[in-house]
Amino acid sequence: MSLMEKIQNKTAKIGVIGLGYVGLPLAVEKAKAGYNVIGFDVQEKKVEMVNKGINYIGDVVNEELEDLVKKGKITATTDFEKLAECDAVMICVPTPLNKFKQPDLQYVVASTKEVAKRLHKDMLVTLESTTYPGTTEEVMLPILEETGLKVGKDFYLAFSPERVDPGNLRFKTKNTPKVVGGVTPECTKHAKALYENVLEAEVFAVSTPKEAEMAKILENTFRIVNIALINEMAVVAKKLGINIWEVIDAAATKPFGFMPFYPGPGVGGHCIPIDPFYLTYKARAVDYHTRLIEMAGEINDAMPEYVVSRLQDILNDRKRCLNGAKVLLLGVAYKNDIDDLRESPALKVIEHLEKKHADIIIHDPYIPEFTHEGKTYKSVELTRELLESVDAVVLTTAHSNVDYEFVLEHAPFLFDTKNKTKNIEKNKDKVILL
Numbered sequence: 046m047s048l049m050e051k052i053q054n055k056t057a058k059i060g061v062i063g064l065g066y067v068g069l070p071l072a073v074e075k076a077k078a079g080y081n082v083i084g085f086d087v088q089e090k091k092v093e094m095v096n097k098g099i100n101y102i103g104d105v106v107n108e109e110l111e112d113l114v115k116k117g118k119i120t121a122t123t124d125f126e127k128l129a130e131c132d133a134v135m136i137c138v139p140t141p142l143n144k145f146k147q148p149d150l151q152y153v154v155a156s157t158k159e160v161a162k163r164l165h166k167d168m169l170v171t172l173e174s175t176t177y178p179g180t181t182e183e184v185m186l187p188i189l190e191e192t193g194l195k196v197g198k199d200f201y202l203a204f205s206p207e208r209v210d211p212g213n214l215r216f217k218t219k220n221t222p223k224v225v226g227g228v229t230p231e232c233t234k235h236a237k238a239l240y241e242n243v244l245e246a247e248v249f250a251v252s253t254p255k256e257a258e259m260a261k262i263l264e265n266t267f268r269i270v271n272i273a274l275i276n277e278m279a280v281v282a283k284k285l286g287i288n289i290w291e292v293i294d295a296a297a298t299k300p301f302g303f304m305p306f307y308p309g310p311g312v313g314g315h316c317i318p319i320d321p322f323y324l325t326y327k328a329r330a331v332d333y334h335t336r337l338i339e340m341a342g343e344i345n346d347a348m349p350e351y352v353v354s355r356l357q358d359i360l361n362d363r364k365r366c367l368n369g370a371k372v373l374l375l376g377v378a379y380k381n382d383i384d385d386l387r388e389s390p391a392l393k394v395i396e397h398l399e400k401k402h403a404d405i406i407i408h409d410p411y412i413p414e415f416t417h418e419g420k421t422y423k424s425v426e427l428t429r430e431l432l433e434s435v436d437a438v439v440l441t442t443a444h445s446n447v448d449y450e451f452v453l454e455h456a457p458f459l460f461d462t463k464n465k466t467k468n469i470e471k472n473k474d475k476v477i478l479l
Contacts, residue, residue, distance in 0.1 A: 197229030206261035226257030311390025313379025349393035376442020
């Protein structure tokens, strides 16, 4: 039976390498669609949890995972020998930047080598990890073809970027449109067919993996540039004595030619602060410098320090010193209503506060404890006694399940970097906006 037949009748066995924010939801959706799925991960704890039906990803429904495991539709393993059993393998591993903001592809390379050891005829391999244009063909393809098998004839290789937005209540893996680009038309055909059999969304095919790789970078470069623009506007507006939040609301009344973006203490997450710099790296190879992207990164990277500088001025106006001040941070996750700390700007705010010798207290209902720069922080309960004892409260992540009215009632003031208190009228005089 051909791979296409197995895809259509859902007898193809699917492998998913990497059981994190991208891989586990993808594995669940493929299993829900009727395929048998094997999840691969080097972390034994994740493998054990999956095999027990215990969920650890917010975008996965606990009961669905438990049911799929009980039915035998999903299993997990650290044994990569089982890749030989798979008809299709999706690689969903981290692609971080190193300290020089250059792509670190060690996980992609390692995963590809594991697949190559078990590559067989009529196998589909797709990469979902965000990376620079050319990775699929320049890095993965040579490793796979070292086996003697030929792409488009013996096996199929494609790139299909993940579009995960943790905490998004409307768009999940299943209903988010997909982009697919194969090395050959046959590669695209097979990858597109598999995704169409799983998702309830359009699967849009592009000419080659490069277009698909570039599309993902364009999506997040659009965001990092516009966030940088509004962050810079916020700084300028403050100096001019203008309320930037009212400005945004006013501009947003225009029904065309404007899309509202909002300022904050910086950008975080697994995409926006990282993905555009894959392109700056690749562009240098063709002697081009992506000045706008790099400037946007600089502006956003400066926002945590700007927040601390503003806080220092606010305390100074109250005849208080930041050195030794008791500062309560509301939220450390990189966005509201999730437990994800990756690249969170709140961590940079903490670093700058530590340098100023502030006494930092954390409240985050989603993150009870975390370690940063070798120091462990524990989330404390919001009490009247705590709020009355601190010198400052800074809202760094706008979680919905925090009682901001209670905070305003008992705190000396709230430095709101996200305009979360917009609709609260009581004790409005205690709010200081970014």
